[in-house]
Amino acid sequence: MTLVINNAGIAQPGSFLAADSEDFARSIFETNYFAVRMSNAFAPILKTNGGGALLNVLSVASWVNDGELPAYSASKSAAWSLTNALRNELAAQKAQVLGLHMAYVDTDFTRGFDVPKSSPEEIFRLVLDESNRASMRCRPMNSPSRSSTG
Ligand SMILES: NC(=O)c1ccc[n+]([C@@H]2O[C@H](COP(=O)([O-])OP(=O)(O)OC[C@H]3O[C@@H](n4cnc5c(N)ncnc54)[C@H](OP(=O)(O)O)[C@@H]3O)[C@@H](O)[C@H]2O)c1
Numbered sequence: 031m032t033l034v035i036n037n038a039g040i041a042q043p044g045s046f047l048a049a050d051s052e053d054f055a056r057s058i059f060e061t062n063y064f065a066v067r068m069s070n071a072f073a074p075i076l077k078t079n080g081g082g083a084l085l086n087v088l089s090v091a092s093w094v095n096d097g098e099l100p101a102y103s104a105s106k107s108a109a110w111s112l113t114n115a116l117r118n119e120l121a122a123q124k125a126q127v128l129g130l131h132m133a134y135v136d137t138d139f140t141r142g143f144d145v146p147k148s149s150p151e152e153i154f155r156l157v158l159d160e161s162n163r164a165s166m167r168c169r170p171m172n173s174p175s176r177s178s179t180g
Pocket residue numbers: 037038039040061087088089090131132133134135136137138139140
């Protein structure tokens with residue numbers, strides 16, 4: 031094994047000021063932030079196989095919290111920060127650590143959203159291109175339908 035993708039993610043709308051906001055924030059962080067714990071389990075295996083690559087699936091919501099999905103955005107910001115920490119922690123084994131900051135992608139997640147969406151195939155191609163440019167750290171979005179790795 032040379033590549034680990036942390037893809038699991040959930041979202042739930044709800045005001046930060048709502049009475050139950052702490053409960054749903056906890057469940058969202060459990061998946062979107064702590065899923066990155068997969069890295070702990072796989073880092074030694076990646077090392078054995080030459081360093082490896084880790085891709086954490088994040089979101090443009092890690093950069094912008096417009097209040098629609100407050101806990102989701104906060105969890106993705108936290109996962110982005112952790113991705114940056116992991117890049118430093120795994121530098122010694124020369125692992126490539128990437129965060130994928132996607133806008134809307136056509137999956138079950140966005141079914142029913144009438145907005146421009148990238149296709150999963152397009153995203154996969156972009157990831158492969160970017161991972162081949164090993165030094166890539168952060169690239170700003172050009173439009174809502176584009177995605178970037180960082
Ligand atoms: N679609 C978009 O527009 C978009 C934009 C930005 C970022 N993202 C991110 O992209 C990633 C994939 O989302 P998607 O669009 O493919 O959504 P999706 O169709 O809803 O898929 C979500 C995936 O996460 C898995 N998952 C959820 N909770 C989990 C848990 N507790 N443990 C293990 N797996 C769990 C689901 O597994 P099961 O099917 O087994 O439940 C499913 O495979 C997520 O991290 C999401 O935040 C998506």
